[in-house]
Ligand code: PEP
């Protein structure tokens with residue numbers, strides 16, 4: 110069964126469009142269930158009724174003609190109940206509705222199972238039989254499994270507009286995709302799709318003007334792969350049997366074949382760029398092979414994919430060197446990384462769109478640092494079809510409009526203009542302090558990670574850098590940077606902000622931040638080798654890093670050092686020993702350096718219970734609410750499936766923050782917050798009410814937070830906090846805060862006007 114199921118899913122995955130996918134589903138499921146009929150009904154987004162979208166067994170002319178309004182027919186009963194309906198005499202059921210156009214009179218038994226994705230019923234998978242017999246447990250289980258496995262593909266089709274298009278409800282323009290709000294703002298720009306890993310499915314089509322050059326590029330890539338394979342085959346010839354070695358001959362044969370190379374060339378000549386043409390050809394071959402009965406031939410599909418990937422990596426490598434970035438680049442990728450963002454030339458990045466990740470992923474954090482909107486977790490985005498399309502990115506609601514109609518375009522242009530006005534107004538606050546109306550002053554610092562962040566950070570009116578993420582420097586290199594290289598860069602950062610303080614966090618990799626030259630493979634990376642655990646295990650790297658920081662501060666003396674992912678005091682003590690050593694070495698070498706202040710990040714729940722112990726060892730604390738929330742709630746900050754559960758307003762998060770700030774006061778140690786929570790105007794106000802000593806956030810959020818703090822008194826903020834702490838769930842707390850924003854006329858700070 111499992112094999113069969115896998116095969117169906119594989120076939121569906123390579124189907125050209127939704128129509129083809131549904132046709133495959135009904136025919137394979139009918140076969141597997143030994144049924145007389147298999148049909149798929151999908152929910153019409155307009156009226157919630159069920160539309161027959163594909164059938165194997167009923168009258169094919171009834172497809173898209175049969176529509177069951179809500180409440181009529183057994184199919185809609187499956188939707189209402191959201192569970193299987195298994196009948197031996199369908200005609201005897203009170204909800205039975207005879208549909209003459211389907212010719213279904215002879216079928217007695219009926220099994221309908223709902224197709225559900227994220228609690229939403231997308232349609233119904235139905236099998237029918239002539240015999241009057243209920244399906245057995247195994248049959249029901251199989252059909253339920255198929256429906257569950259296909260729900261993702263159908264949700265994708267629904268989101269991409271394929272269903273509405275098939276139903277003839279909406280035109281192809283204005284297709285709207287809903288993801289997660291990653292960074293605020295609204296822009297209209299052109300999509301540029303980047304593909305770091307070679308996933309053939311996400312390679313876009315792209316029109317080209319010069320097929321001749323494209324052909325040459327393609328043939329050069331094929332030739333290079335042929336040479337690689339020959340070399341591989343020769344290298345392994347001793348170790349392989351003759352039979353095994355023929356695999357390499359088969360590869361070479363395929364690379365010379367007209368069906369693979371010739372077909373791709375045809376597509377290039379028709380105007381597609383080489384990677385798009387290759388994806389098309391490979392997928393067609395895969396489809397054909399997978400549909401074959403002979404398991405050996407089916408396996409050929411994997412060989413074709415392997416070859417396709419090899420050629421693709423050669424092509425993409427070349428393409429990366431010649432990327433043409435549109436003026437307003439909407440950077441789109443399966444999983445946008447910090448490196449990709451850094452690759453976009455200065456001034457061209459207009460927005461970030463990622464199929465994976467959430468607001469707390471580093472791509473979204475970087476987008477906020479650059480002040481550009483981001484939409485994350487768009488699992489359903491048809492990424493292969495986006496290249497060059499005009500796209501509206503709404504980072505407030507987490508929506509995307511492809512190919513917007515003139516009306517939508519005009520509406521968003523209006524919002525863009527309003528945004529500009531808002532930002533211009535906020536800029537006037539630049540040199541004013543962040544102070545409540547009753548005189549409580551809370552310094553606002555910026556979070557940064559690139560040299561390019563320094564300008565926007567200063568512009569925002571930040572009083573210092575509260576979190577400098579040093580790992581970004583490490584991520585955009587192809588090896589560990591040396592002491593000189595690090596020191597030179599750190600000095601630029603320190604100088605850019607002197608005499609204001611710059612808090613540099615020591616290298617925080619692991620989790621979702623990997624270095625291309627230092628791969629870490631773990632089944633549970635967020636609970637694994639991360640942050641200070643790695644640097645302490647590599648004193649040679651850590652010492653160089655600490656020396657570079659301290660050296661960079663010579664004569665400026667505005668450096669503070671922050672330690673990430675600390676979970677016990679010995680990590681702090683071991684780091685302090687290394688830091689003392691670095692400091693003394695530098696003094697011995699004649700550097701006029703001062704020992705910097707040191708702080709601990711409170712981002713592991715265990716750290717929240719050791720505030721006193723840290724206070725006895727370091728100078729300040731900084732709460733990393735991104736990780737603290739993730740670990741307290743057991744919700745992966747990057748997982749779009751559970752993004753709805755990740756909430757700083759969860760009572761456990763708020764209580765922990767109250768606990769940390771209270772203990773910090775008791776132990777007389779300054780405490781700040783440098784997670785994304787600090788950049789949300791109302792949440793920042795709650796933190797002020799808790800008594801934090803400073804807040805550090807992305808430069809783009811800083812003016813909004815300052816505006817909010819200046820709007821309220823500390824007394825009022827404390828009263829709001831008291832109310833919020835009484836709520837037992839996040840939704841109620843959120844509604845309460847939204848209502849205050851609305852009443853105070855502050856909603857425009859977090860929603861488009
Ligand atoms: C945090 O965890 O809140 C934090 C600021 O660190 P990062 O987002 O870089 O993990």
Ligand code: MG
Pocket residue numbers: 673712733735736
């Ligand atoms: Mg963190």
